[in-house]
Amino acid sequence: MTAAPRGDRIRRALDHLRNDTTEEFDSVVPFGPEQYRDPGIAQRERDLVFGRVPSIVAHATELPKPGDFLTLQMPRNKVIVVRQKDGSVKSFVNLCRHRGALLEEQEKGRCRLFSCGYHRWSYDTDGSLRAITRDNTFGEIDRAQFGLIELPTEERHGLIWMVDDAGAEIDVASWLGPEVDDILAGYRLQDLLAVRSEGFDEPANWKLMQDAFTDNYHIQYAHPNTAGKHVHTNVQVVEDFGRHARMLSPRKKIDRWLEEDPGDRDLGRYVIDGHFLLPNSTLLRQPDDHFELLTFRPHPTDPGRCRMEMRLLVPSLEASGMTKEKWDEVWDKNWKILLAVLHQEDFPLLRAAQTGLVSANAGGMVLGRNEVVNQIFHRELRKLLA
Ligand code: FES
Numbered sequence: 135m136t137a138a139p140r141g142d143r144i145r146r147a148l149d150h151l152r153n154d155t156t157e158e159f160d161s162v163v164p165f166g167p168e169q170y171r172d173p174g175i176a177q178r179e180r181d182l183v184f185g186r187v188p189s190i191v192a193h194a195t196e197l198p199k200p201g202d203f204l205t206l207q208m209p210r211n212k213v214i215v216v217r218q219k220d221g222s223v224k225s226f227v228n229l230c231r232h233r234g235a236l237l238e239e240q241e242k243g244r245c246r247l248f249s250c251g252y253h254r255w256s257y258d259t260d261g262s263l264r265a266i267t268r269d270n271t272f273g274e275i276d277r278a279q280f281g282l283i284e285l286p287t288e289e290r291h292g293l294i295w296m297v298d299d300a301g302a303e304i305d306v307a308s309w310l311g312p313e314v315d316d317i318l319a320g321y322r323l324q325d326l327l328a329v330r331s332e333g334f335d336e337p338a339n340w341k342l343m344q345d346a347f348t349d350n351y352h353i354q355y356a357h358p359n360t361a362g363k364h365v366h367t368n369v370q371v372v373e374d375f376g377r378h379a380r381m382l383s384p385r386k387k388i389d390r391w392l393e394e395d396p397g398d399r400d401l402g403r404y405v406i407d408g409h410f411l412l413p414n415s416t417l418l419r420q421p422d423d424h425f426e427l428l429t430f431r432p433h434p435t436d437p438g439r440c441r442m443e444m445r446l447l448v449p450s451l452e453a454s455g456m457t458k459e460k461w462d463e464v465w466d467k468n469w470k471i472l473l474a475v476l477h478q479e480d481f482p483l484l485r486a487a488q489t490g491l492v493s494a495n496a497g498g499m500v501l502g503r504n505e506v507v508n509q510i511f512h513r514e515l516r517k518l519l520a
């Protein structure tokens with residue numbers, strides 16, 4: 135499918151609002167509780183999804199200078215991501231090749247080399263083994279065999295992507311496909327700044343979480359006094375690009391154009407453009423062209439846990455034309471609202487759902503015809519796991 139201009143998609147949304155309709159697939163899709171609790175399924179997801187396809191781990195501005203690093207728990211590996219001297223980004227398994235100590239304990243920082251706290255072996259930021267203490271006792275070992283294990287990593291569209299398997303290859307452009315690659319290129323996310331980011335270790339399966347952040351059907355019910363006041367419920371214009379999808383949701387302020395003909399007026403400020411990027415990200419473009427990036431990663435062993443990360447990507451102070459005080463105030467306020475909705479509304483609901491999903495007689499469930507992006511997510515996961 136080719137990507138439709140935003141004006142056309144907004145007009146489709148207005149038609150849906152006038153007719154009280156939304157986009158729908160032909161049928162409902164049944165699914166079972168084992169999806170959220172079965173250790174075998176969880177292991178296959180880690181290996182066949184995260185071990186094979188690229189997922190987003192950071193925004194480039196989180197690692198601006200050579201030696202800047204961050205550490206994270208991927209589904210299959212504990213990882214260090216580090217900016218290289220030549221400006222590229224590499225990732226390594228966060229483990230000392232001597233006796234397996236955790237090499238870097240900090241969540242983020244800047245360093246010239248990684249130095250192990252156990253017996254002080256050290257590694258260059260390019261992963262090569264630099265020094266062995268008391269090295270005469272090790273004799274003639276081949277140092278090239280004991281560098282850090284590298285994981286395929288690529289920076290594209292200002293985002294850092296990784297495949298969580300040392301033997302895999304990475305090609306983000308071909309994973310995205312031409313339509314979505316073009317869409318992301320158009321946003322120039324590399325010019326934005328990750329002004330806030332935070333991670334949440336939640337007691338819920340990663341799919342339960344991911345599903346809540348493409349879903350426009352729950353808005354007025356789960357968020358009646360927050361998002362539900364501003365965004366329409368159960369009206370989404372979806373483009374299905376195969377793996378990935380784009381979904382436009384109208385804000386309530388668009389309603390004045392239901393009667394009045396908008397002509398060729400740009401109604402971009404009345405919509406939120408969401409993007410589901412298989413396997414585990416939702417990217418939301420807000421009306422003033424800042425973005426929220428949400429990622430969801432399975433826990434390395436427990437199907438009932440996951441890590442969610444949220445990032446706020448915004449124009450820099452210089453590009454914004456705002457004063458420093460104003461700029462700080464705007465993003466601070468924005469971030470606090472996002473956190474409040476997560477902590478008070480989405481997280482309690484999703485944690486509780488996970489506790490119910492382990493019930494012995496949980497029974498079968500169903501995705502509606504209106505839950506188009508959720509259907510796309512589950513359809514594409516099934517393909518990756520097949
Ligand atoms: S385990 Fe790292 S130096 Fe020994």
Ligand SMILES: [Fe+2]
Nearest residue numbers: 346352356480
């Ligand atoms: Fe929600």
